[in-house]
Every structure is written in structure tokens, then in C-alpha cells.
Amino acid sequence: MAAIFNMFRVKMGVVIARICLLLMLAVYSSYGGGCNFPEGWTGGWFQSGIPGLIYINSTTMQGKGDCAETDSNDKFLVYDRNEDCYRCLVIHEKHKYVLQYKETYCRERDSLSTMCESITGDAALYSMFRKEPRPIPEPCPFHPAPFTFTYSRGSGDCANPPSRAESCTDDSRLLLRYMACPDVPGTESNVEELICLATWKEGSTRYLVGLISQVQRRNSISTDEDMYRCFVYKGQHADKTVTYTIAQSGDATCNGLTSSVDGSRTMKLTNIDDEHNRCHFPSWVVEHHKWFSLDHTHQYHFTTKNATLKIMNEDGSFEEKRLVCHSILEQKDKQFVKLVAHLTRGCESGHVCVSVWRRGGGVLELQLGAALHDAPHHACSTGHSAPHVTLLSTSLYPMRCPMLGRYTVVDSLADRRRRRQQLTIDEATGEEVAEKPVECVMGHYDSASVGCGAAQDTIVFQSACTSAVYTCYGSWREGNLGLVVAGAARPSSRPHALCFLYTNYIANDSSGTAVQYLSLSGVSRSCDRAVLPGLAGDKAYNLTLNGTCEQSSKYNSVAVRLYPALVVLLIPLAILAR
Template sequence: MSAILNLFRVKMGVVIARVCLLLMLAVYSSYGGCNFPEGWTGGWFQSGTPGLIYINSTNMQGKGECAETDANDKFMVYDRNEDCYRCLVIHEKHKYVLQYKETYCGQRDSLSTMCESITGDAALYSMFRKDPRPIPEPCPFHPAPFTFTYSRGSGDCANPPSRAESCTDDSRLLLRYMACPDVPGTESNIEELICLATWKEGSTRYLVGLISQVQRRNSISTDEDMYRCFVYKGQHADKSVTYNIAQSGDATCNGLTSPVDGSRTMKLTNVDDEHNRCHFPSWVVEHHKWFSLDHTHQYHFTTKNATLKIMNEDGSFDEKRLVCHSILEHKDNKLVKLVAHLTKGCESGHVCVRLARRGGGVLELQLGAALHDAPHHACADQLYTPHVTLITTSLYPVRCPMLGRYTVIDSLADRRRRRQQLTIDESSGEEVAEKPVECVMGQYDSASIGCGASQDTIEFQSACTSTVYTCYGSWREGAVGLVVAGPARPTSRPHALCFIYSTYVRNESGVPVSFLALSAVGGSCARGVLPGVAGDKAYNLTINGTCEQSSKYNSLAARLCPALALLGAAALLAR
């Protein structure tokens, strides 16, 4: 009897489990039979709602689980907490912007019947993507800069005019508001607009962006303070562009239907700053891409040869943008001095620019240190900023200066090595040198400059190694000469060094001897480097004669007729 009872209990358990499963499936089918679009997954900000609203494939936090959809924009959701249903009509305006209307939560009916109860004047809610973090898009207002007037409902603030300036990132715009003494409610302020999303409804264009206070960077700003919606319309004339813009007063798009009616309205007019009439010279833009000697920065000429972008080569963001404003001086296709409008981040102003041609693929650039509002102030003072040496990937070899054969008598590497090799004698307490290494890489004995068939190479030699550079550009500044040279076998991203040299005469045992002091620096041809003493590499050399003469012959000539050797050396170094 107990066995029969146990069997009965097992069978009843199975039946109950099946019934429960069927009931669960029935309940699930009543409210879980659809999915939200995959692109909506994530966290969304909605004005007036604490925290974020998270959406996954089947659930919208605070609204319910997807029960039915018309595969368009209507969704029936089931609210477990209230055990009721509502219709959501959701429109994706942009991948970062959702807008919806909804019914009250009540008994389930057909999807169409429930959604028909939403009236045209029902509240419209806007949700802006917050997580994952949205990527800004270019602002639709161009070409900046603009002057603009604005109104908060108490009259237009037009004098003095406010100004909108572009940033190096096209998704940002800097708005410099001026205070108008005769218009109440106006004040001087600087705001930065980050453009997140744009879309169009009929002839009306919308923008959602983030507003931040530039002058109050340390203040705590909430999403309610920063998200704003805009309606705008552009009008293009022959030489000008005008934008009418209306801005919402809160973090919604409610009530915005016209570009001339909003919590704040603006009228932007582009400024003709002569940029369209100024271009960098043809010998500068012969190559559109230039690089620093060590390839850490790229210099890219764009936009009809009027714009120069400076950016880090490794991709990190440190961009500057210069737009040619006016050319002040242009000499022999080798030197140009001009005024440019510089933008870095959202900071901008006019700077003085000087460009010099040093070879077919070598330029030197100087940028003024200060930004000026007025263009005519930019080059009022002499430029004392560092020189930036630029090369292209298409370098042209040129004849090296200071042709001849040399003996290396001293180098910076030698001096450092000797200091490292000094030890303390334990018995005497004095510094003594360790036993020297017979052949050390980078420790050179001799050099030949311009001694190849094309006279465009610098070669350093020792018993165990040699290093060859190709000359790409050279020039002199007073008693100092400068040469840009790179490895004889350049890669797809050629690097180069700047050799800085000078000559001097010193008495050796009563005999005057001519020396060549030579330093190599990376990055740029920095002024103020003392040849033969400072730099990444430094050498002091004596001349042995011309490339055609052997070192042995010149050494003998120097001993037999030092005066003649001195004259010959001086003549060679002066070439």
C-alpha cells in the first residue's frame, strides 16, 4: 500500500510540475514575447528621472518587459510590480536620442487599441544615451568663427557682439557671450558646446549637445545642467552664412519647434577673416605631410593649402590648427612670414608664423608663443621661439658642406666612457682608468664628409664599424653651420639628425691647427648648442685634407709644412 502511495505522489508531482511550467509559459507569453532593438541596449539619461534608465533586449527599466510590438515603433510592456500593461510609442531620432509617449498602466487590450489612446498633446519624453559613452559628431555650424546676437526674452544683445569659435575637435564650439549694458539679464560668459546628435524632421533640424561652463570648470555640473536641445536653420548667401538657433531651457526637447522661439535664441553670422584669400606658399605645400626629425609630430597642410594641422604622430590628442590669415613677407621662395589663426583645444587667437626652406625636403618653422585677438599684433615683436625642423618622407640628397677627411680626436661618447671607466685605487685613493676596450661600437677614429661620388654623405669610421648619413639640407647662421642628415638607408618613416658645426684654431706645440667641432641633436635644429661640447653626440675633429688626398699624405704634409696645411684646411672648411 505504501509503494502505491509513493508512486501516486511521484506522478502527482510530475503533473503539478508540468502544470506550473505551462502556467509560467502562458504568463511569459503574455508579457515577454518581443525584443527591443539591439542598438538601444545601455544606460539612458532622462530629465527628472533619478539615475539612468537601462534597456536590454527585453526590459526597459521602470517601464516593464516587452510583451508585444508591431515591429515598428509601438511596444506593449508588462509592469511586474503593478501587474499592468502600457503602450510605449518610441521613435529613434538618432542612435543617441530616443523620444517616446506612453499610456497609463492598465488592463491588457490589443496593441493598436491601447496605443490609439495616446493623444497628440501627450507628454513627450526624451532620453539621451549615457552608457556606453557616446562619441561626439561634428557640429553643424560652419565655417567658424561667427559673431552672434542672443536673446533670453528681454531683447537682443547685439552690441558688443558675442563670438563663436571653433575648436580643434570639430565636435566642439566655444560660445563667448558678451554683456549688453542696455539689455537686462545678459552677462559675460564662456560656454563650450559638445555636439552629440543631429537629425531632421521635415524642414526642421535638431541638435542635442552638452553645455559646460568654461570659466567655472571646477563647479559640479549635473546632466540636468548640461544636456540641451537645439533647433536651427542655416541661410547661405554669396559670401556669408547665417544660423538661427533656439535652445531649450532644460534637458528636454519639449516645446522646440522653431529656430526663432526658445528659452534662448541666437543668430550666428560667419566672420570673413581674410582666410579665404590667404594660402601657404607652393614651396611649403609641395608636400602636404611633414614630420619632426624624430617623427613624434605630424604637420599636415589641408583645405586648399590654407590650413595646417599639427598633431602627435602616436595618435594621442594634442592637435593645433593654423589657418593662414595674411602674408607679411615672402622672399625668394625660401622664406615666408605670415599671420595665422591658431586653435588648440577651444583656445584660439592669432600668432606669428615663420617658415624657411632648408632643402628639397627640409623646412624650419617658428610659431609665436602668445595668442593675440587682433591680427596686426601677432608679428609686432621679434620671434624668439624655438625652431622646429621638419622633413618629408620624400627626402632629396644634397651636397654636404665641410668636404674632406677628418680624424676624430675627441667625442662626447669617449668622455662619458672615460668617466664611467675611472675607478678608485684602494691603496692610493686616486682615480685610475680601467683597461680600455679594444673596439667599442660608436667610438669612431675618423670621418669623411662628402667624399662619395655625389658628395652627399657623412661617414664615421672605426676599426669595427662605420655609420653613414645622407645630407638633405644645410645652411649657415653666422659662424655656425647646420646640416640635416639621416641614415643612408631610410625606412618608410625616415628619421634624421641635425648636425651643428663650427671651426676653430688652436696652437699645438707652437703650431696652429684647425679643428672642426661637430654636434648631433635629435628632434630639431636647436639653437644655442655648443658644437663639439653638447648635444646627443659631439665630436672634435682635425682635418686631414681633401677627399682625393689620403690621410697618410696629409699627415705627412702637416708635419713638413704646417703653415701650408693650415691654409688648406681653412680653405676647405670655408667651402
């Protein structure tokens, strides 16, 4: 009997527990937790007039309440625990970064439809802009920049002098240069930067939400209330002219914006024809759309229309430089071009002088002016003393090397450094004593040959334990200075090479015999004319010419006494293959 009673008591306990659980779930459902907000809304949002951010998770909107019921569309019934009441929120996602909503007063619960029907058409509309996670800007809808524009704050159009809108390297930014008009009150010179965050369309009306920052007052403290602005815009295209009318909100909301000609501030942008459509980089320059600097710090990319060059860091991030061909001044036999380009660096822009040389198969040299000029005709009017940048394509074509011949290495910078490192101080005498030399040293070679293969396109250095092979990809002379670009025999998707600079001269050796010398330096960053051949570098070799590639070493040992010797100082500064 006791066993039966205990079994009955256990079953009753289970039933009571289930009833309690159902009651708890019913209560929980009635006070929130009965629905979820869309997953894409999770994060922190800014709303004008609300201190701090409004955080939304799957079930709760901070400051509004817990999601209790939804029609799976845009209507949400939320329960406010603090006030113990319900309100209807009608929320529209205009963009993944923009939410707009209307709401009812908080009161006793009624059906979702009944409560939401009480929202009138003229009820206050609130806008929320995503702050966390940090939004990624999107390209501004106003193109092609630059533009001139007029603007008004309600006291008349400021048209003379015209203001100017310029693009930045990042397409999501636009620089607005406002001019002051003496005859229009309330106008002033100012520079603002617009970062475009979100665009959407409602019927025929187009909206933009962006951040406005003061360029000339970078150190001033700007709040979200100061920076967030809403815009309504409309574009008109006619022949080569593009015009945009834009209305801007006066605060960090989209309230009151209904057309592109009615706002706290209105603007009319008209594009400037800078003749870019009539200027293109020559075909031999854009033969390869992607180029790498010799030191591999930058990547140069020509667009498919051959009018724009973008310069990026090697890791893919923008270095804030973009060049658009403006006008070609000079061309020579598909080997040289001099032109004026419009350069954008960050949000700065102006005209610069550009010179490009073709140095070989897949090798270019670029000289880019540093100063920005407002007028195109001023860009190349002064001396062009900018440094040369050596560019390599991923398709390098071997070429015949200069300085053909076979050489014997008689001395090297590596040897001298090794000897200095091997000197020790004798503790007894205090004098330097040389240690036993190392038999094989990396970078130390016994012989070299230049252009001695069938194609005459390789430079080979050899010793008993190691060798190095370079392929010549381009060579040229500038007066007494010779230059050679040589690199790995099999270039990778990121080619590596050195630039060798050399000069010839005649001097007397220790016996008074006139000897012809060839001084050569190799640099890894570019063909830097400031490098004096033979006087700088990490590695250097003195080589004596044994004769032509066809002559044997044995024969050349005699020929050296009959013909002037060539001593070559070689300084490569980079590891060519990685």
C-alpha cells in the first residue's frame, strides 16, 4: 500500500511540475519573448535626441521593450517591463544601416492589429543609424566628379564664385568646397567631407544617409548629432552634362525631406568636363593592366578604359592615389610619353606632370610630379625632377644583356666584411688577429659570366659551393650611365628584380698600366640615379675580364696581359626569389 501511495505521489508531482511549467511559459509569452527581431538588426544604433546608443538583440530593443508578438512583416508588439505596458512599433528597414519607425503610446495590451491601427499618418517618424558593428561606407551616388555647385540656406543661391565638389580616392567620400558669396548673407568659405553610408529609393525619391565632417577644423569635437545627415537627391543626364539637385536635412534625422529642392540646405551640382574622355594612356603602357614597383611596396593598376591609374599598397589597401589622364603633351616611338594627369590623393586633388618610359619587355619607368596644380597647363611648366619609379609586369620578356664576357672575381665586399668580422683582439698584445677563414661564404663567388648563354640574356655568378643566376629584362643608357633591370630566371606572380647602374672609366693600375674599369651598383628599390655606381651597397665584387664568352679561361689568362682588364663592382641589394 505504501509503495502504491509513493508511486501516486511521484506521478502527481510530475503533473504539477508540468502544469507550473506551462503556466510559466504562458506568463513569459504574455510579457515578452514571444517573437524575435530580425537577426540583421542586432547591434548598436544612433537616434537623434537619445543619449548613448540603442542596442537591439534577438528579443529586446533597448528603451522600448521585449518582443511579444509580430506579424512577421514590420509590426511588433513590445512589452515594457519598467512601465508594465505595451506599445506597437512599425519598423521599416530602409537599408541594412538605416531603420525608421513609428510607435504608439504605452498602454494595456490589445491585439497587434488594433494597437498598430492607432498610428496615424502624421505620427512622428524616427530614424536610427547603425553604429555597431561599424558600418562599411558605400560609393557615393554622385558621379562623375568633379562638380561645380551652387547652394542655398534659404537666403538666396550662392553661385558666384561657384563652389566645387571633388571625388576622393575612396569612392565613398566626396569633398565639398563651399565658397562665400559677398551678395548672399549667411554664406561662408568652408570645406566639408561627406562619407556616404546608405542609399535607398522610395518611389521616385532617392535618399542618402552620410556623415559630414569639417575638414578645416579636424581637431574640433564633432558628435553624432553634428555629423549624421540625410539627403534627398535627383540626377539629370543630358549629352555630356550631369546635374544633381540635393536637399540636406538640418539635423541628424530624415524628417521634413520630401524632395530634392526643399531642405535645410539645397545644392545643385554640375559635372566639369575635364576632357578625360579624350585622353588615354598609350597602348604600350596599358599592355599589362597590373604592374608592381621594383621594391614591391606598391601596385599600379590601369583601368579597362585606359584613362585611370590606381596606385595601391602591395597588401591591397589604397594608398589614396588615383590618376586620370587629362592631356598628352609628347610621345616618341612607343617608347616615351609625357602627359598631364588629374591626381587624387585622399581627398586632395590637382594636376601633375607624368612621364613614362618603356625600358624592355614588361619593364616601365614612371616619373610622377609631387606638386598639385589647379591649372593643367602649369603641371609640366617647371622642371621635372621627381624620382624614377621602376615598374615590373607579371609577364617579363628576357633581353640581351650588356657587358658581355667572362670574368674572374678577384675581390668582393663580402670578403672584406668577412675579414673584418674574423679579426679578434689578442688579449696579450692587444693587436688584431685574423681567425681561420671560412671555406664557403654566401655571396662570395670565384667567377662570373654575362650574356654567355645562347640567348645572351643571363648573368651568372659561381663559386665552388654556390651560384646565382639573373635574367636581363631591359637595359638602356643615359649619357655615361648604363642601367639594367635583371631578376629571377622564372618570374612569379609577384616578380622580383634589381636595377643595376654602371659606368665605364679608364685608370692606371698599381704598375702604371692604363686599365678600363666598369663600376656597377645594384639596387632593389628602383633605378635611383642618385646611387653612384661602385660606391654604395650591401654586396660588391671586383671582377677582371678574362675575354669574350667564346674564349677559354686558359686563353684568357694570356689575353689579360695583352688587353686592358675590366674590373666590375657589383652591388645587388635584394633576394630575387622568395
